[in-house]
Amino acid sequence: MMMLDLYAGMRAIEIAALRIGNVVDENGELNEQVYLAKEQTKGQRERVVYFNKRLRKALQDYIAEQGLGDKRQIQLLRTQSGNGFTADTIRRAMRSLFTNAGISNASSHSCRRTALTTLANKGVSVHVIREIAGHANLATAVPGCKQRQAGDGG
Template sequence: MKQAQVLNEIEFKRVVAMVRDGKHRKRNEVALCLSFWVGLRVCEIAALKVSDVYEADGTVKEIVNLSASQTKGGNSRQVIINQKMQKLLRVYCLQAQSCNFDGPLLPSQKSQKHFSSNSLCQVFWRIYKQAGLSNASSHSGRRTFITRLANASVNAKVIMSLAGHKNLSTTQRYIEVNPKQLLSAVNLV
């Protein structure tokens, strides 16, 4: 089975620019960036509540605790929210029409309730299709996140922990190797 496309910086910027011009721009940008900058799975993004991400005073949390019911595999885990994501979430909260503390972080347009994982996958698919990325999927952000960390020489155990994987072999399957990296590696000899 072919893996989801890893986006380069130009492709990612193109997708974000397209989302910013579209319907539900802030919600969709937050969803994309939670995938690309935090490495969350679509099921985890769909399950997020406002109270998972924000303190009662509206401050964005640096560490988000995902419950077992919010994750794949039924194991709770902690997720680190980087500074770029915190900034985007601060703006998102300010622009949200109603910030129901116990409500979904990303409400669906129809019911204002949580997206199902499948519905959010379809949102990602439409976004990538509009951006002209035929091999991208809802998993592209997560693969890009993990690949970028590996390319930045982050310790494999740290990447595994950030991804919420139990086995290093799972994390390694996410990492894309490109010809430029291969050339750089052989030139070290």
């Protein structure tokens, strides 16, 4: 769950909603692009999430270890009791991980912000970052970025 947040910039609600069928294609290969339906996102807007090579490898290993490859309709992340995580249980689990690591005031959203900031620091266009973040407003997607208003001369 931490890697989905940190490498893909996903929200807890999106991580909880991920199904095996979202990340694995019909041939059992990990998707580079994951399409989230509006029911799986904040704001009820469809969006695409991109998985880098490291994340795909980790997910491939996880799915193989858990024997989940052919269970396309179940949630990707499962609790020890076999139930799917909720967004709230993901938030609590990540806060606990941060607390146990001695990192105060961090949450699941901290990884998401780090993912987006890393992209900005690497020179990725703010418009691309907005798309990756799933934000309609550019200023929301990139901290410190202010959208120009029509007629402001900029």
